[in-house]
Amino acid sequence: MTGVRSGTRRSARRWWWTVHKWGGLLLAAVFALIGLSGTTLVIEDGLDRLIHPRRYAVTGEGHQSYARYLATARTVAQPGERAANIVRSVGTGPLTVTLVSRSAGAARRLVYLDPATARVLDVATPAGGVMRLVHRLHGSLLVPVIGRTIVGWVGLALALSCLSGLVLWWPRSGGVRRALSWRRGAGVAANLHRLAGAGIALPLLVLALTGAWISFPNVAAALSGEDRTRGAARLAGMLAPPLARPALKIDAVVARARPLAPAAPLRTIILPTERSADWTLAYDTQPMLTVAVADDSGVAARGLVLGSVAGDSSVGQIVRRVHDGTGMGRVWNGVIALAGLAPTLFGITGVALWWRRRVTRDASRPA
Structure with a gap:
């Protein structure tokens, strides 16, 4: 045996x-x-800092109004481009504004700004390059x-x-x-x-x-x-062309959303699109809290937790974060x-x- x-x-x-x-x-x-x-x-x-040091040449931890960030980004926008979102860095780093053309399949461009002065540090196309x-x-x-x-x-x-x-x-x-x-x-x-x-x-x-x-x-x-259709629908709404002229001013949107996340640092603002006329604000929490602000009424409400492209399940979020x-x-x-x-x-x-x-x-x- x-x-x-x-x-x-x-x-x-x-x-x-x-x-x-x-x-x-x-x-x-x-x-x-x-x-x-x-x-x-x-x-x-870290590699991006080494390859493109001027993108990270910030002058301090000051903060300008979000309206000024948008206005500065629009000075380098090409004809037909609209601001799609604003993203603040974790820690000391640049603030980025994404510019999107309304034409189908057009490449996005990132405008790197100094948060303290709203000065343009660099403009890049994320769809290209080594990374x-x-x-x-x-x-x-x-x-x-x-x-x-x-x-x-x-x-x-x-x-x-x-x-x-x-x-x-x-x-x-x-x-x-x-x-x-x-x-x-x-x-x-x-x-x-x-x-x-x-x-x-x-x-x-x-x-x-x-x-x-x-x-x-x-x-x-x-x-x-998980329900993939919900995640796909939300993603499609976010990728749709931004509205040319949202009804609300961006700083008013931030103020309306703040009571729903009083202590959380704001990381991302997604502007209304032609498919979803809501502002989406994402905060630096785990899981990531979002607040939706209706562009027509100004009503703010806690939104879904931002997850993976595959869907909204906590399993999908955890898997992607671990990976x-x-x-x-x-x-x-x-x-x-x-x-x-x-x-x-x-x-x-x-x-x-x-x-x-x-x-x-x-x-x-x-x-």
């Missing part, structure tokens, strides 16, 4: 080994691309139409690789302490692969599964019971950044181990 169990364990281990080895070898490059692009997105703000390419690479591997689905399946494959790695690493004797020690004679590649894998496998597994969840929105909606680190603190964002680097390390060390074993096997064969 003991022999049967031992044989079964060996067979299971060989299966896990085969899955881990060939899954890693065949998908190493794709794992690395998605991981590195994910790390880049987590540190996007936009990184976003597309991470979300679709630059593959049109089916790219998002491919990324979802890659996420599931990465999750299986993490799980198989944990099974193979799990100590059968000697305890966890011995399993986490540097083994003499095993080589640098083997030790790095084993120890780094043991340390980062669980966070990487979480990121792989949450990424797959985001990549399969219909499946996610079915599993969580991209929004509002999760520096520690988790640091873990995400390290986890994104891990597939590259595993790919290099894994290929090195496979090649070394192959060379050793060929050398041991009789001539």
